[in-house]
Amino acid sequence: MLARSSLIIFLATFVLRVLSENTTSKIKIRYYVTENNQGAIVEINSVNKLETESNASQIVVIHVLEGSLPIIYANDFKGFPLLRNLELPGCEIEEIQPGAFGDNALVSIGLPRNKITTIEDGVFSNLTVQYLDLGRNLIETISPHAFDNMPQLKSLDLNNNKIQIVHREWFKWNPQLSINLAYNQIEHLPNEVFYIQNVSRIDNDLIFEHLVLAGNKIEEWKADFLKGARVRSLDMSTNKLQCLEGNYANLFTALLTDIDDNPWDCECLLKIAKWAVENQRDSRIRMTNSVEICNSTGQFPTMRTLP
Ligand SMILES: *[C@@H]1O[C@H](CO)[C@@H](O)[C@H](O)[C@H]1NC(C)=O
Numbered sequence: 090m091l092a093r094s095s096l097i098i099f100l101a102t103f104v105l106r107v108l109s110e111n112t113t114s115k116i117k118i119r120y121y122v123t124e125n126n127q128g129a130i131v132e133i134n135s136v137n138k139l140e141t142e143s144n145a146s147q148i149v150v151i152h153v154l155e156g157s158l159p160i161i162y163a164n165d166f167k168g169f170p171l172l173r174n175l176e177l178p179g180c181e182i183e184e185i186q187p188g189a190f191g192d193n194a195l196v197s198i199g200l201p202r203n204k205i206t207t208i209e210d211g212v213f214s215n216l217t218v219q220y221l222d223l224g225r226n227l228i229e230t231i232s233p234h235a236f237d238n239m240p241q242l243k244s245l246d247l248n249n250n251k252i253q254i255v256h257r258e259w260f261k262w263n264p265q266l267s268i269n270l271a272y273n274q275i276e277h278l279p280n281e282v283f284y285i286q287n288v289s290r291i292d293n294d295l296i297f298e299h300l301v302l303a304g305n306k307i308e309e310w311k312a313d314f315l316k317g318a319r320v321r322s323l324d325m326s327t328n329k330l331q332c333l334e335g336n337y338a339n340l341f342t343a344l345l346t347d348i349d350d351n352p353w354d355c356e357c358l359l360k361i362a363k364w365a366v367e368n369q370r371d372s373r374i375r376m377t378n379s380v381e382i383c384n385s386t387g388q389f390p391t392m393r394t395l396p
Pocket residue numbers: 107108111
């Protein structure tokens with residue numbers, strides 16, 4: 090009985106696999122090779138079929154134009170030693186297995202508009218990638234060590250996901266990183282989250298280029314989360330900030346801070362505005378729309394325009 094039902098399940102799975110292979114089969118890929126800097130478009134039914142192209146070892150760019158790739162398997166992008174740019178936008182990717190992007194020279198990986206939910210260790214860690222775009226996915230969980238040993242990472246785009254927890258470990262390898270965490274579910278930032286643990290790297294003037302936390306659910310912004318980090322621009326707009334406690338000098342350390350479009354308590358915003366003008370930081374803090382709402386009494390000091 091048991092054997093029979095397992096046989097039926099086996100057969101059903103097999104038929105489903107064959108069917109789904111056919112329905113999801115064609116993947117349209119554009120690639121470029123170093124040799125003549127020329128591109129070609131191929132239609133194949135699995136990414137690793139690309140390896141059999143005679144010029145696979147010269148491929149520098151792979152761009153999936155059409156097709157569905159629910160799982161990126163560990164060896165899908167092996168066999169392209171010169172691959173620098175990999176673009177897989179809107180390919181219905183749900184899962185990426187560790188080791189998917191090994192042994193090549195990848196500089197940028199674009200995975201926007203997919204259905205990825207989790208980033209495990211070993212998917213991106215140890216890569217020499219500079220630009221990583223994971224925007225507009227369904228990411229809820231990223232392992233603390235998911236971005237370990239990626240010293241060349243310059244831009245990490247995680248906009249429009251479902252991230253609640255931000256780990257300090259993500260950022261410790263990366264001087265001069267831009268991080269986009271806009272439109273996630275972040276309510277709380279751990280203390281010193283952007284603290285560069287490798288102190289020998291702090292000789293650079295600026296550590297973080299752009300830190301985008303707009304469109305989250307942050308209610309409380311304490312000075313501590315920026316401690317030990319230097320930031321060129323910090324975007325805290327469209328959160329749930331009503332008031333700021335503590336020493337403003339420790340909060341507005343970035344060259345430009347956007348605090349606009351929060352549900353500000355007007356008394357509190359007035360205090361910030363006055364402090365900003367008195368301390369000549371006003372050209373460095375953007376709050377135009379919120380001031381417009383709060384300045385019905387005309388109490389807000391005239392601010393210098395932004396650079
Ligand atoms: C899938 O496609 C192959 C050839 O492309 C064909 O031989 C096979 O019958 C198809 N299978 C189904 C289940 O449609």
